[in-house]
Amino acid sequence: MKKLNLFLIIGLVWCANFSQSITSAEYFFDNDPGVGNGTTIMVNSNSGEFTQTYSIPTTGLNKGFHSLYFRTLNDEGNWSLYDRAVLYLAGFPSGQTLLSAEYFFDNDPGVGNGNILVVNSNSGNLTQSYNIQTTGLSEGFHSFYVRAQVTDGTWGLYDRQIIYIKDFTAVGADIVSAEYFIDSDPGTGNGTSF
Numbered sequence: 001m002k003k004l005n006l007f008l009i010i011g012l013v014w015c016a017n018f019s020q021s022i023t024s025a026e027y028f029f030d031n032d033p034g035v036g037n038g039t040t041i042m043v044n045s046n047s048g049e050f051t052q053t054y055s056i057p058t059t060g061l062n063k064g065f066h067s068l069y070f071r072t073l074n075d076e077g078n079w080s081l082y083d084r085a086v087l088y089l090a091g092f093p094s095g096q097t098l099l100s101a102e103y104f105f106d107n108d109p110g111v112g113n114g115n116i117l118v119v120n121s122n123s124g125n126l127t128q129s130y131n132i133q134t135t136g137l138s139e140g141f142h143s144f145y146v147r148a149q150v151t152d153g154t155w156g157l158y159d160r161q162i163i164y165i166k167d168f169t170a171v172g173a174d175i176v177s178a179e180y181f182i183d184s185d186p187g188t189g190n191g192t193s194f
Contacts, residue, residue, distance in 0.1 A: 020074035027056060027070050035079045038071070063089050090157065096150040103146045105137060111155045117146070139167045 026038030041054055056068070066089060071082040102114030117130055132144070142165060147158040179191030 020076055020078075022072045023075050024073040025070060026073075027068060029058075029061060029066050029068055032069065032082070035071070036073075038069070041070075043072075058089055061089055096152055096154075099149045099151045099153075101146060101148040103132060103144065105134075105142050105144055108145065108158070111147075112149075114145070114147070119148070134165055137165050139165050141165075 022043055025041040025043050026036070027041060028038035032038075041052075044052060058066075066087055068085045068087055069082040070085075072080045074080075098119050101117040101119050102112070103117060104114040108114075115133075117128075120128065142163050144161045144163045145158040147156050149155045177193065179189070179193050181191040185191075
């Protein structure tokens, strides 16, 4: 019994040593400036979890791929290893606005050959709503793509979303019974009928 108590006490002391709080954080792009020399991020007091949201400026970075690194400092003065995220900065050409946009399903018909989306004059942000025709698409999963063109004629990369087409025009069976239950399912046919 004494051995068990000793192991329990040692285990609790050991666990207490690992319950530190994050007191500071830093980030940097592409090249490590050295521990403690990145751009400082203020952190809220916490219990060891770091789940805050930040807006990190990319001013001064060229278009293309970049590595964004984060690391944190605990209340004992120890820095973590860094965590890396790869990002791509496409950039928006200075003085350019959106000229046109297009969409297509499943297969790329080539730049400028998709279905046209009318774009109102804007300052570079497309916040319009469209009714997209899905006539001719079979029931099931499809890839929906959209891309835009700026006033100098440059087309952007496409954005892809997976969608599911369901044919609701097909004649369905009539509902002949229904049931409901609260909290736990009693099994098919054993619920309360309505």
